[in-house]
Amino acid sequence: MKRRNTPAKTAVLNILQQAQSALSQDSIEAEVKGEMDRVTVYRVLNRFCEDGITHRILADDGKYYFALCLNCNEENHDHDHFHFRCLGCQKVECLKQQVQVILPQGYRQNAISSWVTGYCKNC
Secondary structure (H helix, E strand, C coil): CCCCCCCHHHHHHHHHHCCCEEEHHHHHHHHHHHCCHHHHHHHHHHHHHHCCCCCEECCCCEEEEEEEEECCCCCCCCCEEEEEEECCCCEEEEEECCCCCCCCCCCCCCCCCCCEEEECCCC
């Protein structure tokens, strides 16, 4: 279903496109600085996840982070990768290496999401 483009969606998408890493909802709210309320940001981010624009990452710190889906299309929408959270600057990044897990016979994989924490090259 084609969704209507709104100023809120445009603003949140611009923030995500300019980001160098995944962003928490709190950090996106801080960027919009009162242009929209918390519920609107939440709805926009959830719609982006539903539409395959972003993927939601539940971090080891209990927060959700959102990252743009790169190189994904309708035939190939793959998020089987690890994420890295820097303990110094708190930056969250999607690691590009795909992960393959060999499951017991009869099991079927849907997605992989795991965390690596440590310090980034800047910290």
